[in-house]
Amino acid sequence: SAVISQKPSRDICQRGTSLTIQCQVDSQVTMMFWYRQQPGQSLTLIATANQGSEATYESGFVIDKFPISRPNLTFSTLTVSNMSPEDSSIYLCSDGDSNYGYTFGSGTRLTVV
């Protein structure tokens, strides 16, 4: 299975600023996913990112707030824009599909102050 390197592992950011999270996969994967896990909550899918096309966002998430790039089949970034304390969460990426399994990144723990 693939190995995903995610960075940064954690960050503390000022409100109003932006943070870009990177995920690098050691093999080519078709679909990548970005999730948010708010404190005490389950993971929620933010968007699905396919190479060469715009990301597909889930209800409640918009491109202006969470722009995603997928320049090739091994790399993706998620930016959390104009941050507020409510954005403090763990953000994770993964590849995979339901028939073959998923590999997850190590997570980014974001605190907005």
Next chain:
Amino acid sequence: KNEVEQSPQNLTAQEGEFITINCSYSVGISALHWLQQHPGGGIVSLFMLSSGKKKHGRLIATINIQEKHSSLHITASHPRDSAVYICAVGSGNTPLVFGKGTRLSVIA
């Protein structure tokens, strides 16, 4: 949309105990996943199941498709098993739906 329920939410066990975590879901699926999340937030995939039973070391996962239910068992539990265990279900190309997780603490 699939609803995924896990029980218990929190579990404290003594080292060596046999542990069971349960997961039920509301809509038919193609696969169920058991995931382990450590305090730093990273997630490791433990099992992917579509039927029957799988075993890896001290971990055993079972699924009953008809009853829409799965269990994760840990034999001879150890403090290093302390983590959050998450059940997730999916079907084809639809995104995974996650349970809220079971927080396990194993005390030496």
